[in-house]
Amino acid sequence: MKKIILSSLILSFVLLVSSCKRNDDDAPTPQDQNEEELITTVSLIIKENGVLVDTFSFKDSDGVGGEAPTIEDITLDANKTYTCTLLLLDETKNPVENISEEIEEENDEHQFFFHPSAGTNLTVNYLDFDDNNVPVGLETELVTGAASSGTFRVVLKHQPGVKPTTGDTGNEALGETDVEVEFDVTIQ
Amino acid sequence: MYRFLYLSVVCLLSFCNMAWAQKTAGCSFEINGTLLDHSTGEPLSGASVYLQERRLHTLSDEDGNFSFRNLCKGSYLITFFNIGSATKDTLVSAEQRKTNITVSIPRDSSHQDELVVTGERHDTLTPHASHTSLTGINLDLAKSTSLGEGLKSLPGVYAQQSGVNTYKPVIQGLSGNRILIFNNGVRQEGQQWGTDHAPEIDPLVADEIQVIKGAESVRYGSDALGGVILIKPAPLIDKGLKTELYLSGNSVNRGGVSSVKVDYAPSFIRKFSVRAQGSIKQGGNYKTPRYYLNNTGIREYNFSFAAKKSFHRLSLEVYYSQFNTKTGIFAGSHIGNLTDVKRAIETDEPLTPQSFSYQIGKPYQYIEHELAKGEVAYKLGRGQRLSLEVTRQYNYRAEYDNHRTASSGPGLEFKITTYTSTLNWKHRISSRIKGDAGLSGMNQENTVAGRIFIPNFINNTVGLYWIEKLKLERWNWEAGIRYDVRNLKAYFNKSGIITDSSYQYHNYSASLGGAYAISNQQQWNFLLSRAFRSPAVNELFSRGLHHGVAAIENGDGDLVPEVAYNVSTSYCIEKSKLRAELNLYANYIENYVYLYPLQELELTVYGAFPSFQYSQTNALLVGGDLSVRYDVLEKIQLACKVSSLSGEDLNNGSPLIYMPPTRIEPSVTYLFKNTRLLRQPTVSLNGTLMFKKQNAPSDGDYSPPPQGYALLGLQASTQVKAGATWITTGLKVNNMLNTVYRDYLDRFRYYHDAPGIGVQLFVKIPLTLIH
Numbered sequence: 001m002k003k004i005i006l007s008s009l010i011l012s013f014v015l016l017v018s019s020c021k022r023n024d025d026d027a028p029t030p031q032d033q034n035e036e037e038l039i040t041t042v043s044l045i046i047k048e049n050g051v052l053v054d055t056f057s058f059k060d061s062d063g064v065g066g067e068a069p070t071i072e073d074i075t076l077d078a079n080k081t082y083t084c085t086l087l088l089l090d091e092t093k094n095p096v097e098n099i100s101e102e103i104e105e106e107n108d109e110h111q112f113f114f115h116p117s118a119g120t121n122l123t124v125n126y127l128d129f130d131d132n133n134v135p136v137g138l139e140t141e142l143v144t145g146a147a148s149s150g151t152f153r154v155v156l157k158h159q160p161g162v163k164p165t166t167g168d169t170g171n172e173a174l175g176e177t178d179v180e181v182e183f184d185v186t187i188q
Numbered sequence: 189m190y191r192f193l194y195l196s197v198v199c200l201l202s203f204c205n206m207a208w209a210q211k212t213a214g215c216s217f218e219i220n221g222t223l224l225d226h227s228t229g230e231p232l233s234g235a236s237v238y239l240q241e242r243r244l245h246t247l248s249d250e251d252g253n254f255s256f257r258n259l260c261k262g263s264y265l266i267t268f269f270n271i272g273s274a275t276k277d278t279l280v281s282a283e284q285r286k287t288n289i290t291v292s293i294p295r296d297s298s299h300q301d302e303l304v305v306t307g308e309r310h311d312t313l314t315p316h317a318s319h320t321s322l323t324g325i326n327l328d329l330a331k332s333t334s335l336g337e338g339l340k341s342l343p344g345v346y347a348q349q350s351g352v353n354t355y356k357p358v359i360q361g362l363s364g365n366r367i368l369i370f371n372n373g374v375r376q377e378g379q380q381w382g383t384d385h386a387p388e389i390d391p392l393v394a395d396e397i398q399v400i401k402g403a404e405s406v407r408y409g410s411d412a413l414g415g416v417i418l419i420k421p422a423p424l425i426d427k428g429l430k431t432e433l434y435l436s437g438n439s440v441n442r443g444g445v446s447s448v449k450v451d452y453a454p455s456f457i458r459k460f461s462v463r464a465q466g467s468i469k470q471g472g473n474y475k476t477p478r479y480y481l482n483n484t485g486i487r488e489y490n491f492s493f494a495a496k497k498s499f500h501r502l503s504l505e506v507y508y509s510q511f512n513t514k515t516g517i518f519a520g521s522h523i524g525n526l527t528d529v530k531r532a533i534e535t536d537e538p539l540t541p542q543s544f545s546y547q548i549g550k551p552y553q554y555i556e557h558e559l560a561k562g563e564v565a566y567k568l569g570r571g572q573r574l575s576l577e578v579t580r581q582y583n584y585r586a587e588y589d590n591h592r593t594a595s596s597g598p599g600l601e602f603k604i605t606t607y608t609s610t611l612n613w614k615h616r617i618s619s620r621i622k623g624d625a626g627l628s629g630m631n632q633e634n635t636v637a638g639r640i641f642i643p644n645f646i647n648n649t650v651g652l653y654w655i656e657k658l659k660l661e662r663w664n665w666e667a668g669i670r671y672d673v674r675n676l677k678a679y680f681n682k683s684g685i686i687t688d689s690s691y692q693y694h695n696y697s698a699s700l701g702g703a704y705a706i707s708n709q710q711q712w713n714f715l716l717s718r719a720f721r722s723p724a725v726n727e728l729f730s731r732g733l734h735h736g737v738a739a740i741e742n743g744d745g746d747l748v749p750e751v752a753y754n755v756s757t758s759y760c761i762e763k764s765k766l767r768a769e770l771n772l773y774a775n776y777i778e779n780y781v782y783l784y785p786l787q788e789l790e791l792t793v794y795g796a797f798p799s800f801q802y803s804q805t806n807a808l809l810v811g812g813d814l815s816v817r818y819d820v821l822e823k824i825q826l827a828c829k830v831s832s833l834s835g836e837d838l839n840n841g842s843p844l845i846y847m848p849p850t851r852i853e854p855s856v857t858y859l860f861k862n863t864r865l866l867r868q869p870t871v872s873l874n875g876t877l878m879f880k881k882q883n884a885p886s887d888g889d890y891s892p893p894p895q896g897y898a899l900l901g902l903q904a905s906t907q908v909k910a911g912a913t914w915i916t917t918g919l920k921v922n923n924m925l926n927t928v929y930r931d932y933l934d935r936f937r938y939y940h941d942a943p944g945i946g947v948q949l950f951v952k953i954p955l956t957l958i959h
Binding site for chain 2: 020021022025026027028029030031032033038039040043054061063064068069076122154158160161162173174175176177178179180181
């Protein structure tokens with residue numbers, strides 16, 4: 001009797017331990033730190049009447065921490081109307097991943113917001129809209145006024161489930177921030 | 189702070205005066221006794237011993253011993269009671285100067301829970317750091333919340349919160365890696381380092397939760413600079429078949445908990461018992477006085493099994509438990525950069541419309557914790573016992589957030605597997621000296637996927653310890669020493685190139701404690717201890733953005749272990765009308781690891797973030813906890829608990845961040861008469877006064893400490909006779925006045941108010957199916 005109990009106890013313990021949840025990953029072979037999705041680059045592609053004028057980029061090629069990002073200054077001519085296409089890339093991947101495409105696919109969850117600083121004669125108009133006719137901001141129109149200078153802040157909000165479905169402005173207060181970069185801008 | 193210390197000292201002195209004034213009886217007879225569990229023959233500790241004629245009350249110590257001194261010659265009726273045991277009256281005649289008795293108490297299911305009254309109790313003459321427990325009604329009420337939240341009601345214990353569902357215990361100002369939690373004797377190994385990582389333990393397994401305050405590293409292992417929390421399940425039964433059903437509900441989140449426990453000891457197998465237990469918990473969005481908190485639901489299911497078989501000398505025990513939870517995180521907190529945090533702080537209410545729901549969306553945490561344990565013990569005779577414990581733990585943590593990730597999987601995933609084994613030799617050198625010595629080892633492997641915040645690592649530790657206790661007439665002494673070695677190897681992969689770094693830490697812990705019986709109603713004890721803690725993986729290697737707290741944290745691979753020098757002393761008195769305990773402590777920590785705020789914001793594509801660097805300084809924490817209960821009239825008890833401390837960064841001459849503010853908790857309790865159908869009906873009204881945190885450093889915090897607050901609560905409980913069994917039921921109203929407040933130690937105070945009024949109700953139905 002004793003032996004039966006003893007062996008059944010040992011057996012049940014062995015069974016319990018062997019039915020345990022397991023970690024199949026191996027500590028000495030860690031995942032590549034670059035596997036996670038990053039946004040390393042935010043480029044403003046500026047065109048005038050369909051002709052490329054210039055591109056201005058924010059680049060942080062090693063992600064958060066490490067090297068400081070490089071930011072190009074934006075220079076635009078006064079009293080002109082440009083179109084601006086935003087290109088978001090993950091340049092740590094090979095091939096480079098185009099994040100703008102993903103945003104385009106999920107355009108009802110994303111919106112860009114643009115903030116020229118006070119005194120900068122720059123107006124931004126949305127050119128692209130999601131299925132609910134709420135702006136997205138991958139394509140915009142930049143209208144410059146008289147010569148001036150200041151900063152230009154670009155914000156991308158990820159708003160799954162909370163992006164407004166009506167109105168033509170969106171709501172910047174909602175969701176999580178995926179991008180927030182600031183450029184120096186000169187209109188001359 | 190100084191005023192508090194001064195008041196405490198005055199208070200202590202006045203107690204002593206009262207105590208000495210009482211000591212008028214000139215008799216010098218003594219009754220000494222030992223309490224044993226009738227069925228196992230093991231000593232019964234913590235049992236209540238009451239000497240009727242003199243209205244003296246004491247508790248048996250961990251060896252089952254108790255004593256009454258300064259008695260006159262004569263006969264005395266002594267009543268013994270213990271949780272899960274029958275009450276026993278014994279007539280003892282003190283004819284000689286010293287009378288020794290041995291009493292064994294049988295277990296009795298129908299009396300289970302009978303004498304569990306309130307929160308704390310302490311064994312007599314334990315030369316340890318001060319300790320306090322959550323038992324009985326208070327534990328039953330805490331079981332409908334979470335472990336950390338329930339422990340907050342104990343003096344000297346606080347909680348660091350990340351919203352309404354995530355509570356990390358804080359003991360005398362220290363938390364996280366500086367506190368050890370033992371679940372049924374096994375050191376909990378999860379991802380303790382994160383401020384938003386709550387202990388992965390189901391409070392429903394516990395029959396008692398004990399908190400040991402102070403650096404008790406020798407006994408429990410390195411790292412315990414702040415204290416130790418012991419989750420103790422009830423002992424397995426030795427005959428019959430019993431079940432216990434527990435149901436509770438909480439109106440604040442429309443949540444509920446149900447749990448079933450089955451205990452069985454078949455009559456046809458000698459000394460064999462088993463237990464199965466399981467619980468389910470579900471809750472929806474919390475309600476604050478002004479709005480709901482979106483996405484704060486919780487879903488949890490847990491279960492455990494235990495079995496024990498004893499032979500003449502040998503005993504075998506196995507235990508298995510699993511904890512699974514999906515916890516919603518208030519969506520407004522996972523927002524992004526400094527601009528967003530500032531916007532949230534500036535707005536009084538959450539920006540998105542809030543409503544009630546049981547839905548849990550992103551962001552949320554999904555956690556599993558699995559524990560398996562086997563123990564073999566062999567009695568060598570003459571008080572010697574050899575035991576070997578082997579354990580395995582697996583902890584899985586997945587964090588889902590709303591940030592853009594390539595797949596729909598978790599943004600962050602941790603898997604940690606831990607094996608431990610402990611060999612302990614309990615021995616007795618003489619009738620006065622006994623102790624424990626042993627060897628323990630651990631192997632731990634951690635892997636990370638997703639956003640890399642900490643690296644993969646393998647951690648191996650070995651510890652060697654020796655503790656001896658000396659028992660004298662009025663003194664009990666304990667001295668111990670421990671040596672730990674830790675090997676840590678971390679692995680990194682950058683674009684396919686794998687590198688590793690190895691670290692080795694070794695150091696010793698030591699302690700000396702004494703307990704002195706001033707009289708049989710008063711005791712004084714002290715503990716001097718040294719403990720150390722090796723730097724944790726996040727402190728060494730974390731690199732990157734901590735989304736939950738909107739900060740960039742940088743580890744430092746050159747950190748050295750923290751060493752704590754702790755002095756604590758406590759005085760306690762237990763008289764028929766008065767029970768009080770005062771605990772004072774000072775904890776000096778050399779190379780205290782903390783997050784040093786760097787002055788410049790770090791620029792990233794997500795915006796600008798404050799950046800922190802793990803650094804070291806020397807810190808001093810000084811404080812005191814007081815708890816007093818006084819019976820004004822036979823039926824009315826007044827009680828008050830006070831906790832206060834100050835934490836100082838000595839190198840920089842500045843206060844430490846996130847130290848709990850001073851707290852005062854007065855209460856008044858009315859005890860109704862027992863009737864044929866009701867047992868121990870009580871009602872109490874309690875207050876919580878939380879002071880505003882003074883001199884909190886502003887660096888590293890996005891907003892100044894919130895205002896102090898006062899909360900009112902109500903609690904009522906009783907046992908109701910239903911056939912052959914007694915059902916325990918209790919009700920608690922939290923934040924009765926629906927006060928709007930925010931707590932300094934809640935990281936989510938930037939985003940929302942604390943919960944409003946909530947009614948908790950529980951019933952516990954024990955059923956004996958076979959006697």
